[in-house]
Amino acid sequence: MKDKYKLGIDIIDEQHQKIFDLIEKLYENIDKKGLEIIINELKRYSLYHFETEEKYFNNINFKLAVEHTQLHNIFIETIDYYYENSEKLNKKKLYAFLQTWIKKHILIEDKKYTLKENIE
Amino acid sequence: MDTIIKLIETLPLAWKIVMVSIIVIGNLVYLFRKQIIKIFKKKEPTINLKEHKLFTEKSYLIHKIKMISLDSEKKSKLFQQLLLIKYEAIRKHAIILIENKELENISNKHFLALIIKNMTTIVDEYNEQLKFKFGEELFEMVMNHREKGFNIIHEKTVTFIKSAVDETFESDHVVFTTIEDKMDFLLDLYYIAMKIAMTDIDIVYNNFNGDLTRLLKNCKNCF
Numbered sequence: 001m002k003d004k005y006k007l008g009i010d011i012i013d014e015q016h017q018k019i020f021d022l023i024e025k026l027y028e029n030i031d032k033k034g035l036e037i038i039i040n041e042l043k044r045y046s047l048y049h050f051e052t053e054e055k056y057f058n059n060i061n062f063k064l065a066v067e068h069t070q071l072h073n074i075f076i077e078t079i080d081y082y083y084e085n086s087e088k089l090n091k092k093k094l095y096a097f098l099q100t101w102i103k104k105h106i107l108i109e110d111k112k113y114t115l116k117e118n119i120e
Numbered sequence: 121m122d123t124i125i126k127l128i129e130t131l132p133l134a135w136k137i138v139m140v141s142i143i144v145i146g147n148l149v150y151l152f153r154k155q156i157i158k159i160f161k162k163k164e165p166t167i168n169l170k171e172h173k174l175f176t177e178k179s180y181l182i183h184k185i186k187m188i189s190l191d192s193e194k195k196s197k198l199f200q201q202l203l204l205i206k207y208e209a210i211r212k213h214a215i216i217l218i219e220n221k222e223l224e225n226i227s228n229k230h231f232l233a234l235i236i237k238n239m240t241t242i243v244d245e246y247n248e249q250l251k252f253k254f255g256e257e258l259f260e261m262v263m264n265h266r267e268k269g270f271n272i273i274h275e276k277t278v279t280f281i282k283s284a285v286d287e288t289f290e291s292d293h294v295v296f297t298t299i300e301d302k303m304d305f306l307l308d309l310y311y312i313a314m315k316i317a318m319t320d321i322d323i324v325y326n327n328f329n330g331d332l333t334r335l336l337k338n339c340k341n342c343f
Contacts (some may be wrong), residue, residue, distance in 0.1 A: 070276050070323070072318055081312050085173070093288075093305065096295045100287045 007118045012056070013112050016110075019102060026095040034095040036086055039094075042078045050076070053110075061120035063114045071109055075101065147201060167300040169218045171188055172307040174211065174268045174314070180208055181314060189320070194336040198262065199255060202270065202332055208245040210310050213238050218307075223299050228289060231299070235285055235306060239278065247271070261328070268327035270320065281309045306318045 031037065050072040057065040067104045075094045078101075082094060112118050131139065149156065185203040190196045205343050217223075223231065251259045263270050285306060289296060296302045325332075 018219065029194050032319065067276065070273075070320075071280075073319060074277060074280050074312075077316050078312050081315070085308075087306075088308070092295045097245075097305075101284070104283065104287065 008108055008112075009114070011039075012049075012110075014094065015052060016102075018045060021051060023095065023098045023102065026091045026098070030091070031114060032086070034084070035091055039079060039083045042074070042098070043076065043083060044074075045099060046075060053113075057113065060113065062074065063118050063120055064112055067108060068113070071105065075105075121340075123134075126238045142213065147342050155334060166298075167304050167339045169300060169307065172311070174311045177311075178211070184318065188321065192333070192334045192336070193333060194339075195325070198254075198258075198332070198336065199325065202262070203252060203317060203321065205249050205253065206242075207314055208251070209242045210314060213242045213245070214307060214310055219305055224304070226299075231302065232286055232289065236282060239281065241279065242298075243271075255339065258339055261331065261335055262324065265328070268324065270324045273323050273327075274317060277313050277320065281306075281313055284309055 001013075001020050005020075006013050007014060007016075019042070022038060024043060025038050026035070050069075053072070054065070054069055056062075057068065064066070078097075082088065129136075182204065184206065185200050188196055188200055188203070190199065217234070220234070223234075226234070247259075247263060250263055254262065261269070267271060287301060288305070296305065
């Protein structure tokens with residue numbers, strides 16, 4: 001993971017790294033079954049990570065916690081959709097979409113909870 | 121070239137005509153080779169967009185919406201109506217988009233602009249219909265409230281679709297090779313947005329539960 005994606009909060013940076021690694025696995029030579037396993041793992045781990053973030057929001061009194069949690073729900077709903085519609089699973093499309101989403105989410109949305117003006 | 125001309129001159133008239141025709145046709149083929157390749161390369165769409173879940177699961181989605189049960193019949197009906205009207209607007213304008221014949225030769229930039237326009241039309245249309253259905257006061261409260269209303273809550277999802285389409289197509293356009301492919305991805309996002317709208321309802325409901333009870337009590341002709 002490039003330095004620009006690091007927030008300076010160790011536990012969250014480690015979890016982001018793990019999510020990046022899971023998304024990268026989509027580009028490996030895997031069959032359909034393997035793809036389903038990765039998507040499932042990605043969903044499970046993302047839920048765990050979002051829980052960590054949401055607990056962190058409570059600790060720091062993050063002003064934008066509700067809006068941020070909504071973005072987490074959108075992500076999970078999207079992963080769910082592609083898991084449930086495994087016949088549509090195209091790893092290239094999914095890779096392009098997830099890569100873009102996670103990078104933008106960290107750079108724009110996650111950065112917000114590192115800024116003092118967003119903490120009560 | 122000179123040898124070919126000399127050779128042609130020695131041939132009988134009928135053969136001369138045949139040879140000249142071959143050369144002319146050959147040159148024409150060479151000049152218009154790109155257009156010819158395009159015509160023959162044109163494949164039948166591999167994805168039947170009308171078979172997308174957004175359309176085929178109409179009954180299922182409507183059933184899910186009608187299953188929404190809140191603490192009063194009026195509240196349940198209020199949010200059911202909201203979602204039903206939203207779904208119908210999405211479905212209608214998604215069909216208009218996939219039936220647009222101009223999409224075949226459209227540039228990426230124009231395609232994105234068309235999608236954004238389509239999404240704006242959907243939002244405008246369901247808002248218009250809900251304003252009529254709910255009446256001014258209830259509409260302003262449930263849909264347009266600047267902090268708690270459905271539109272501001274659901275805005276996150278609308279923004280998500282816009283940026284997902286924009287960035288995914290722009291960042292890795294090789295992934296989506298055909299217009300059907302792109303449209304299929306868009307329909308996926310519309311379907312996901314519909315499911316998210318159902319959970320957004322919970323947020324809106326919790327946002328002003330008490331206020332809604334009062335409003336609906338006074339609202340005799342809401343539905």
